[in-house]
Amino acid sequence: MVALVMPLATKAGSTGQPSTCKGCPLYGVGKGFVLEPAPVWSKIKMAIIGEAPGTNEVLQGKPFVGKAGWWLLKNILNPAGLSRKDVYLDNTLRCLPPKNKQGEAYPVGTDKLQAEMHCRQYDKLVPSNVPIMLVGGKALGQKLGLTGISDWHGHVTLQAGQLVGCTFHPSAVMRQPNLLPVAIREHYNLLTAHANPSILKHPTVVKGMLSDQAGPMVFDLEWDIKSKEITCIGVAYEADKAYSTYDVVASKELLVSRLTASRLVIGHNVIDADFNVMGHHPTNYSPSCIFDTKVVAHLIHAHLANLGLLGLRATVSYYRPTTGWKEDKEDLLEYNGRDCAYNYYLYEQLCADLDTTNQWHLVEKQQRLARLAVLMRERGVDIDLRAVRRYHREWQGNKQLLKDDFPFNPNSPKQVIAFFKEEGITLRDTKEVTIKRQADRHPLMEQLADYKELGVKPITTWFPLGKSKVHPTFNVTGTDVARFSSSEPNFQNIPPSLRRMIVAPEGMVIVGLDFSQIENRCVAWLAGDKQMLADFASGMDFHRLSASRIYNKRYDDVTDWQRYEGKKTIHSTNYGETAASLAERVFGSRRQGAVADAVALQEAYFGAYPAIRTWQRQVSDNFERGDITLVNPFGRVRYIYGQDAHTRKKKGCHYYGCSSAADIVNQRALDIWEAEGLVPILIVHDELVYCLPVGTATATIARLKDIMTQPVKEMGGLVVPVTAKVGADYGNLRIPE
Structure with missing residues (x-):
């Protein structure tokens, strides 16, 4: 043609x-x-x-x-x-x-x-x-x-x-x-x-009645967003037929009776939403009792999490062609019933995929984490409202004063780059990290670094000016590496300078329990690098010790800068980043000389820990043979898609290390909830943050550390040390004496 x-x-x-x-x-x-x-x-x-x-x-x-x-x-x-x-x-x-x-x-x-x-x-x-x-x-x-x-x-x-x-x-x-x-x-x-x-053809919807039948039951609620008043309830026991009714009272009784009897109930995002609106939560989150199709879809299709494609319509239309049922809401009962029937179809497909990927054992864990996330939102985080308002006033004034002092618009990358080019300094971009690395080369560069430190976003991005308590939404289906995500506001990415706004109520202290080097330890275990595992087990400062191997120097002779370079080299290289990327991280430049220095750092690192490179090559080779399926030590599956071999290797190595760490952190949060009844106020990357009574904090911390440092059976008994820090606010936590 x-x-x-x-x-x-x-x-x-x-x-x-x-x-x-x-x-x-x-x-x-x-x-x-x-x-x-x-x-x-x-x-x-x-x-x-x-x-x-x-x-x-x-x-x-x-x-x-x-x-x-x-x-x-x-x-x-x-x-x-x-x-x-x-x-x-x-x-x-x-x-x-x-x-x-x-x-x-x-x-x-x-x-x-x-x-x-x-x-x-x-x-x-x-x-x-x-x-x-x-x-x-x-x-x-x-x-x-x-x-x-x-x-x-x-x-x-x-x-x-x-x-x-x-x-x-x-x-x-x-x-x-x-x-x-x-x-x-x-x-x-x-x-x-x-x-x-x-x-x-859309499923048949029988309106005005519900039916209690044997076997799995899908349910769905419709409610008024403001009042939370339920308007109708639907159920389905097959993919081609559903029931929907405005008789909310009788329908709720049916649902509660099934939940109480631990008869299988299925829904989409029900743990985070529908159960809260009902005011009734199950006590058993086994997939034989509860099956949340959004939580399970995340197990099967984690690669779609960051794209926001785990909603009911998106996941159903992945498995079968559909036509416009989510957009047609004129007949609420019809709409509600179709949701139920299509979700039943999704349930059947996800069960088959769980069989194929052998992930049934993870369903209860993920559903319990979803419930824990709801409890975290309900508990909320206490805020120092006076400090927030004071910071906001000062931020507005300081930002404008600093801005007025520049001979260019500090918010314009084009003007910033052009100005410093005239001064003999070439900038690849105007990101905060880039400016900070070049701060000592020009007085205005240092001033620009201060301006960047204040942050482009106001404090109200994280803390409202009129509330002394905020209730972030924590989500277990928001990332592709099993970590929690957070929104409204995003407490996963609070600038360090603003963490002090999070405070403990009177008579309480904030306790941060941070896993030490958990991702690097996971990578060492995954790669089977005996030298790195031994270095971690030595009890010495790992980054100084690894730098001594990279620079071939005695441990005591390693400078702080060399320790810094070594640390950056490990974090960058473990997940397959290029020498150019490392050069930018360490030296703030991708020039030939900087890249050559970065190549030397990476080669020295692989020389010290050769099993890391072997592991990375194995990951990459599997992809190039056409196997895009990764399974971490906990049995969690992820499919890797990328335009080129390097991108696939980076994604694959990152998934292995990050998801393994996340599975450990999340399991320990569940273990503490079960053993101590404690719900964290935050889960930030590798840190669990709790609010504890002052009088019992010391004893409680000891028990929590015992739980968190239990050997990880899925990783051959790996033990990850935990550091506990305590303080009146989250920004000033200190190791207790």
């Missing part, structure tokens, strides 16, 4: 558009004209519509021949069962537009509407028996009048007798490879719907 480049009917040297494009706002400013001729439609299994041709498409006169097109063919269509000869490729526009103010090569406003409409004159009429896949938001808007591909991906609809689906553009998948399995499945699902259109 050869793409048709229409002959130019205008003067030489113009943009390559035919005279039939006159009247289009892109005429004379767009480049090229790309249109694939009509194929033999009986041989076409799918028509794919993208956005606009790129530079390669214009040069070759063919659609989807650039890198995104290669990704579409090799990484998406082929795994979905399609070849190039099976598809007809098209775009919403025929030429490469100039970039708009946002830097995107696509028109906006009325120009966009007129250009897309003008290009329709060249469309090939796709027969109704050929399904159409819209890739990207531009095609979604142009063909279906919808906005937000992240909201609509996986949606399949019947338009004028023709099946139309939508998914992410291959360029978006290239930027975020974790979308790859989603794009593959959504192409496959469109083919499935084409072969069996009845699969798009």
Whole structure:
């Protein structure tokens, strides 16, 4: 199949558009004209519509021949069962537009509407028996009048007798490879719907009544967000039929009776949401009693966590084609019942995946962690409101005074880089860490570092000015490495200077229990590096000891700067970062000399701990053999997607080390909850933070440390030391005497 480049009917040297494009706002400013001729439609299994041709498409006169097109063919269509000869490729526009103010090569406003409409004159009429896949938001808007591909991906609809689906553009998948399995499945699902259109039929919803039947039961509540008043309740015992009713009282009695009897109840995000609204929480979080499909979906699809694609619609449409049930809310009972039936289908698929990945043993742990996260939110964190207000006033004043002292706008990277270039200092960027590394090279650089230290974000990002207690939302499904995430506000990333705003109530103290070097210890164990494990077991300052090996110096002769360089080398190199990245971390530069020094540091590190490099190569080799499945020592599974071998190696090594550490931290939080009944106020990376009564704190800390330092049986009895610090506020914790 050869793409048709229409002959130019205008003067030489113009943009390559035919005279039939006159009247289009892109005429004379767009480049090229790309249109694939009509194929033999009986041989076409799918028509794919993208956005606009790129530079390669214009040069070759063919659609989807650039890198995104290669990704579409090799990484998406082929795994979905399609070849190039099976598809007809098209775009919403025929030429490469100039970039708009946002830097995107696509028109906006009325120009966009007129250009897309003008290009329709060249469309090939796709027969109704050929399904159409819209890739990207531009095609979604142009063909279906919808906005937000992240909201609509996986949606399949019947338009004028023709099946139309939508998914992410291959360029978006290239930027975020974790979308790859989603794009593959959504192409496959469109083919499935084409072969069996009845699969798009919505489940039957019996309205006005509920039924108590044997076997697993899915339930779902609808409620008013402000009042938390439940409006209707639905249940399902199969994937094709559900029940929904406004009789809330009787329905709640049914749910509570099942929970009390430990009969299996299934729901999506029910531990964090529905149980709270009901005011009833189960006591048994075994998957034979409770099955939260969002929590379990995170176990199966952890790679989608950071993308926010673990909602009910997104996960159901991964497994099967669906059409618009989440967007149609006119009939609340119908909507509620469909949620239940589709969630039952999801439950069945997740059970099969748990069997395949052998992760059933992790379900109860994750569901208990979800309940612990709810208790943490309910407990809240006490704030020194006066200090918050005082800091806010000072921040506003100090920020403006410092800003006025600069001969450039300190918030403008362009102006900052240009100014210091004139002063003989080349900056790669204006990040805080970069400026701090160069602070001693110019007085204004030091002043800029102070300005950066104040922070661009106001204190109200974390602490409201009118509350002495905040209730962050902690989430066990928010990261792809099993760590907790936090929002409203994000207490995982509070600047160290602001931690002092978190205080203990009268008669209490804050206790931080921090695992010592837990990720590095996990990496040493995973790699089987006996030297590193021995260095940790020595009881000496590990970073000084490792630096002595890197620099081939006596332990006592290692300088503080060498210790710093060694520490940065370990943290960077363990997870496969490049020498250039290490050079920027340590020396604040990617210049040739700095990179050469970083290479020397990494080689010396691998010389001291050779098993680390061997382990990294094993991880990388497995990927290159096509095995993208990782299983950490606890049996937690993660699939790794990346554009190149180096990215895959980095992601893989990071997952192994970080998820292993997270599993230890999370399990100890559960152990303490079970043994002591204590709920942490924070879980920040490798630290559990509690608020304890002053009088019993010492004895309690001793018991907590005993629990936390128990041997990790999944890692051959590895013991990770814990440091306890105590204080009246979180920013001034000290090791007790």
